[in-house]
Amino acid sequence: MSNTILDNLTAKLNNKSARVAILGLGYVGLPLAVVFAEAGFKVLGVDPDERKIAALGRGESYVLDVSSEKISALVQSGAFQATSDFSQLKDVDAISICVPTPLRKTGDPDLSYIVNATDSLAQYVRKGQVIVLESTTYPGTTRELILPKIEETSGLKVGEDFFLAFSPERVDPGRTDFTTINTPKVVGGVTPACLKAAVAWYSQALQKVVPVSSTEVAEMAKLLENTFRMINIGLVNELALMCDRLGVDVWEVIDAAATKPFGFMKFQPGPGLGGHCIPIDPLYLSWKLRSLNYTARFIELASEINTGMPRYVVTKVQDALNDHAKAIKGSKILVLGVAYKPDIDDLRESPAIDVIGLLLQKGAAVKFFDPYISRVVHDSWELHSVTDMDKEVKEADCVVIITNHSSIDYSAVLESARLIVDTRNALGVQGKESPKVVRL
Numbered sequence: 001m002s003n004t005i006l007d008n009l010t011a012k013l014n015n016k017s018a019r020v021a022i023l024g025l026g027y028v029g030l031p032l033a034v035v036f037a038e039a040g041f042k043v044l045g046v047d048p049d050e051r052k053i054a055a056l057g058r059g060e061s062y063v064l065d066v067s068s069e070k071i072s073a074l075v076q077s078g079a080f081q082a083t084s085d086f087s088q089l090k091d092v093d094a095i096s097i098c099v100p101t102p103l104r105k106t107g108d109p110d111l112s113y114i115v116n117a118t119d120s121l122a123q124y125v126r127k128g129q130v131i132v133l134e135s136t137t138y139p140g141t142t143r144e145l146i147l148p149k150i151e152e153t154s155g156l157k158v159g160e161d162f163f164l165a166f167s168p169e170r171v172d173p174g175r176t177d178f179t180t181i182n183t184p185k186v187v188g189g190v191t192p193a194c195l196k197a198a199v200a201w202y203s204q205a206l207q208k209v210v211p212v213s214s215t216e217v218a219e220m221a222k223l224l225e226n227t228f229r230m231i232n233i234g235l236v237n238e239l240a241l242m243c244d245r246l247g248v249d250v251w252e253v254i255d256a257a258a259t260k261p262f263g264f265m266k267f268q269p270g271p272g273l274g275g276h277c278i279p280i281d282p283l284y285l286s287w288k289l290r291s292l293n294y295t296a297r298f299i300e301l302a303s304e305i306n307t308g309m310p311r312y313v314v315t316k317v318q319d320a321l322n323d324h325a326k327a328i329k330g331s332k333i334l335v336l337g338v339a340y341k342p343d344i345d346d347l348r349e350s351p352a353i354d355v356i357g358l359l360l361q362k363g364a365a366v367k368f369f370d371p372y373i374s375r376v377v378h379d380s381w382e383l384h385s386v387t388d389m390d391k392e393v394k395e396a397d398c399v400v401i402i403t404n405h406s407s408i409d410y411s412a413v414l415e416s417a418r419l420i421v422d423t424r425n426a427l428g429v430q431g432k433e434s435p436k437v438v439r440l
């Protein structure tokens with residue numbers, strides 16, 4: 001059945017006369033806005049945070065992967081403009097929703113950002129628009145939560161009057177080999193016409209678009225990607241626990257296994273699972289399955305192992321100090337690296353926060369050094385990064401390497417520290433052979 005509305009929309013997308021909007025200008029939305037603007041679309045960036053809008057209006061970027069020069073040029077040329085006025089959404093032809101999907105304190109999904117964004121845009125949806133959700137979420141969100149709100153508010157029919165799809169973001173902040181433009185983009189539509197509209201839009205700017213048969217397939221594919229990582233990290237973390245009991249070097253075991261050129265992918269143990277994706281996305285899946293009376297056992301087990309790693313690290317510190325006739329209580333402990341992974345300034349869900357909290361609870365005098373992070377505030381404590389790392393390493397009873405930033409001189413740390421607990425194998429072979437180094 002031909003659909004004039006769809007044909008008109010795809011024609012405007014194909015000749016780039018369509019005006020597009022990105023709702024949510026964070027580490028996903030802003031790079032996406034830039035990609036569409038540089039592809040030739042007029043892009044409207046919409047975000048309720050006035051500080052973001054003001055910064056972008058001044059040509060300033062606050063996102064690691066987007067330069068201020070790029071924003072300034074796009075704002076000057078009129079290709080990109082930012083606003084907190086949601087009513088401007090009625091004037092665009094395509095809307096991509098890139099809002100956070102965190103967890104509540106209870107560990108359940110916090111869908112408030114998606115709900116608020118949908119409520120805000122539903123009143124402006126009009127005939128001929130395509131809407132794409134990018135936020136990682138449980139399978140069914142697009143069809144069960146977004147679709148009814150838009151149809152009820154607008155009175156329009158999906159697949160005929162407007163088009164609705166899901167396309168998971170695959171942004172890894174700081175990565176330069178795979179960015180928004182060259183990372184394949186999975187797209188699933190609520191109806192075939194929805195898929196056609198979303199593919200027509202995204203294909204104008206992204207190098208590879210991967211159509212799938214439904215929004216649920218696209219939602220589930222993203223969850224598989226990150227659940228795969230979470231479970232494999234949980235596997236090697238448990239391997240570290242097993243090797244500790246066996247008296248076998250887990251790092252050597254993994255390096256040996258990684259020589260297998262096929263059928264294996266290397267993951268490494270660590271102090272726990274940080275970041276705003278890997279520890280969180282799989283719990284959206286297990287939460288949804290629980291509502292269907294199914295227990296996602298792999299996810300729950302991996303989550304249990306990963307969340308238990310900070311406590312395991314603290315027992316390693318306790319045992320290492322004990323071997324030097326010292327107690328944690330009163331010992332000076334320097335934590336090296338607190339970001340959730342090396343060479344970034346992101347603290348979200350970082351296991352360093354749990355390790356520091358546990359050490360403080362046990363009465364240690366804890367300091368940290370992180371070249372990217374100057375201050376950590378959590379519940380009842382607040383710490384500032386020391387400035388003279390060398391001095392603090394020398395004075396510490398124990399140095400605990402939590403995040404192995406590449407800018408730190410680990411040979412110097414090994415030289416001047418009294419005792420080191422290395423949770424990332426940052427010291428490599430030097431650490432394996434040194435009597436003052438304890439590794440996971």
Ligand code: SAJ
Nearest residue numbers: 169170171172233267268269270273274275277278340341
């Ligand atoms: N981690 C380990 N051992 C490993 C790998 C990671 O302990 O072998 C820890 C990290 O230290 C960190 C956490 O797990 O605390 C997550 O690390 P990550 O490398 O998965 O990095 P993220 O959280 O930034 O994941 C992002 C994800 N990108 C998106 O969701 C779009 C993920 O899908 C990417 O695969 C990942 O980057 C990547 O490959 O860098």
